[in-house]
Amino acid sequence: MGNDRRYLRFPVPERVEHWIVVLSFVVLAITGLVQKYALVTISQGIISFLGGVENVRAIHRLASVVLMVEAVYHVGVVLYKLLVLRVRPTAIPGITDLRNALRSLAYNLGFSKERPQQGRYTFDEKAEYWFMIWGTLIMGVTGFMMWNPIATARLLPGEFIPASKAAHGGEALLAVLSIIVWHLYHVHLRGFNMSMFTGRLSEEEMIHDHPLELADLKAGVAHREPDPVAATRRRRIFLPLYLLAGATMLFGIYYFTTFEQTAITTVPPPEDVVVYSPLTPTPIPSPIPSPTTPAEAPQSWSEGFADLFAQRCGTCHSSTAAFGGLDLSSYASMLAGGDSGPAIIPGDSASSLLITRQATGDHPGQFSGEELALISQWIDGGTPE
Numbered sequence: 001m002g003n004d005r006r007y008l009r010f011p012v013p014e015r016v017e018h019w020i021v022v023l024s025f026v027v028l029a030i031t032g033l034v035q036k037y038a039l040v041t042i043s044q045g046i047i048s049f050l051g052g053v054e055n056v057r058a059i060h061r062l063a064s065v066v067l068m069v070e071a072v073y074h075v076g077v078v079l080y081k082l083l084v085l086r087v088r089p090t091a092i093p094g095i096t097d098l099r100n101a102l103r104s105l106a107y108n109l110g111f112s113k114e115r116p117q118q119g120r121y122t123f124d125e126k127a128e129y130w131f132m133i134w135g136t137l138i139m140g141v142t143g144f145m146m147w148n149p150i151a152t153a154r155l156l157p158g159e160f161i162p163a164s165k166a167a168h169g170g171e172a173l174l175a176v177l178s179i180i181v182w183h184l185y186h187v188h189l190r191g192f193n194m195s196m197f198t199g200r201l202s203e204e205e206m207i208h209d210h211p212l213e214l215a216d217l218k219a220g221v222a223h224r225e226p227d228p229v230a231a232t233r234r235r236r237i238f239l240p241l242y243l244l245a246g247a248t249m250l251f252g253i254y255y256f257t258t259f260e261q262t263a264i265t266t267v268p269p270p271e272d273v274v275v276y277s278p279l280t281p282t283p284i285p286s287p288i289p290s291p292t293t294p295a296e297a298p299q300s301w302s303e304g305f306a307d308l309f310a311q312r313c314g315t316c317h318s319s320t321a322a323f324g325g326l327d328l329s330s331y332a333s334m335l336a337g338g339d340s341g342p343a344i345i346p347g348d349s350a351s352s353l354l355i356t357r358q359a360t361g362d363h364p365g366q367f368s369g370e371e372l373a374l375i376s377q378w379i380d381g382g383t384p385e
């Protein structure tokens with residue numbers, strides 16, 4: 001033992017790609033989930049910390065552009081490796097991976113004593129890589145539909161827009177959970193894999209996780225250097241084609257992100273609404289004959305006031321519905337008052353609860369100012385029945 005040889009796994013450009021993906025993914029996840037679960041307290045905290053939902057949306061889109069540009073770059077890198085350098089593809093899943101997955105399961109459950117021997121990318125790494133590609137595609141397409149609903153509705157039935165919102169949110173949850181459960185476990189908990197920080201794995205780690213690759217490396221067959229002349233020729237063809245395709249894709253992204261300003265709203269923008277605006281005792285248009293006309297002005301409970309009370313207060317203060325314990329449907333029950341005691345003190349309107357409660361103007365049922373004046377007069381005059 002004691003062999004501290006280290007094997008290069010990810011050169012700097014690949015690590016940079018990884019960290020760009022991490023950064024944009026985390027930003028997308030946070031700014032996306034707080035929109036998906038906008039009513040949760042913690043989401044509201046984050047939204048107001050970021051300065052409101054419009055900012056959250058802007059940041060989400062910016063991060064999505066970063067991820068899309070990274071995707072275009074990644075396609076270029078992969079194609080360059082495969083077509084120009086003619087590197088052996090190592091991330092393509094095959095039947096062996098299925099077998100390795102089953103063997104690994106058997107080993108974990110104790111049915112088998114041997115872990116599967118795997119190469120440069122283990123079956124779980126391949127699965128994660130392809131899930132990420134699949135997820136990014138889904139998120140890109142559904143994101144496009146929400147970002148540009150009008151263009152979408154021109155090509156597809158309108159149901160696709162809410163459907164894409166559902167798929168976007170569902171896939172997001174899947175991606176975040178799989179990173180938390182799967183990636184965090186396999187890469188960081190089961191044994192902290194430092195290769196995305198240092199770029200390298202130790203001999204021990206190579207033996208443990210990638211024994212077949214290690215064997216190839218030792219045998220010198222892991223990297224076949226391409227024939228330089230042929231590679232140069234291929235590069236001359238590849239680079240202009242890729243630059244053209246890449247530029248087209250970048251233009252596509254630019255077009256995609258700017259041509260329509262009709263993105264659907266995820267969280268309705270806040271608006272100021274008056275929830276309750278107290279009435280001041282001002283004349284209310286009333287269906288009953290105006291009590292101000294001298295001839296018709298109520299004189300006593302039976303002549304006018306009973307009707308007026310029934311009109312204005314009857315819904316909430318009757319023998320069947322007496323809020324606050326107050327029944328204003330009969331002279332006796334009116335004098336008896338409600339939960340706070342007598343509503344009326346004959347001869348003393350200023351101390352009568354009915355008048356003081358009405359004077360504030362914020363009761364759910366209100367007399368007009370004129371009506372209130374008449375009632376005060378009636379009370380001060382001894383409150384005749």
Ligand code: HEC
Nearest residue numbers: 312313316323324326338339340341354357364365366367
């Ligand atoms: C829409 C329903 C509603 C209408 C209409 C209404 N009230 Fe009330 N009133 C209440 C409720 C609810 C309470 C109990 C809660 C409170 O005290 O505010 C109450 C309580 C009261 C009380 C206090 C009772 C006590 O003993 O605590 C008085 C006095 C009163 N109302 C007078 C009136 C008068 C006079 C009218 C008619 C101009 C009226 N209310 C119309 C809902 C109503």
